Amino acid sequence: MHIIEISTTDTYALRLAVLRENTPTTNVSFPEDDWPGVTHLGVVDLAGAIVATSSWVPRECAEHPGRRGVQLRGMATSKDLQSNGVGGLLLEAGVQRHTEAGFELMWAKARDAAMGFYLRHHCEVLGEGFIEDATQLPHHIVVRHLRS
Numbered sequence: 001m002h003i004i005e006i007s008t009t010d011t012y013a014l015r016l017a018v019l020r021e022n023t024p025t026t027n028v029s030f031p032e033d034d035w036p037g038v039t040h041l042g043v044v045d046l047a048g049a050i051v052a053t054s055s056w057v058p059r060e061c062a063e064h065p066g067r068r069g070v071q072l073r074g075m076a077t078s079k080d081l082q083s084n085g086v087g088g089l090l091l092e093a094g095v096q097r098h099t100e101a102g103f104e105l106m107w108a109k110a111r112d113a114a115m116g117f118y119l120r121h122h123c124e125v126l127g128e129g130f131i132e133d134a135t136q137l138p139h140h141i142v143v144r145h146l147r148s
């Protein structure tokens with residue numbers, strides 16, 4: 001397994017299979033996908049298949065104005081590989097990369113169903129829960145303070 005930069009369209013298959021399952025939408029494109037500075041990182045297996053995806057959007061967190069933030073979006077691991085450490089590897093690689101680039105904060109709209117994953121990776125929950133528009137699933141904002 002290794003981590004590489006991938007294109008926006010490389011993320012679509014896993015976004016559809018993993019993030020759009022049992023939701024009212026099949027839209028796999030995010031408005032931020034092609035913003036300047038956005039990076040899509042993926043985990044590639046030995047056969048060259050992308051088995052996890054993540055998108056990193058330079059964007060301030062509303063709850064932490066003035067701090068240089070990066071929003072993690074589209075975090076997904078192929079269903080047959082979940083709970084094997086792949087997502088953790090990807091999240092930590094993105095955190096390291098953005099910490100080294102001078103970002104102060106990583107934040108995400110985290111599904112409540114995935115909260116254990118974010119808490120294990122040093123995120124804290126901010127504010128009240130909400131139903132996210134696209135998926136209609138319960139979410140909370142999570143934040144991780146980055147240290148260079």
Ligand SMILES: CC(C)(COP(=O)(O)OP(=O)(O)OC[C@H]1O[C@@H](n2cnc3c(N)ncnc32)[C@H](O)[C@@H]1OP(=O)(O)O)[C@@H](O)C(=O)NCCC(=O)NCCS
Binds near residue numbers: 081085087114
């Ligand atoms: C959330 C998600 C991205 C995490 O990716 P993952 O590859 O499953 O992540 P990991 O394997 O690193 O960690 C997942 C769990 O497996 C456990 N785990 C990690 N390595 C393990 C191993 N070697 N053996 C057994 N369990 C392991 C971790 O403890 C973790 O438990 P937790 O959920 O209670 O924290 C993935 O489960 C997923 O795609 N879920 C559906 C989509 C989703 O909810 N995305 C997030 C949107 S905000």
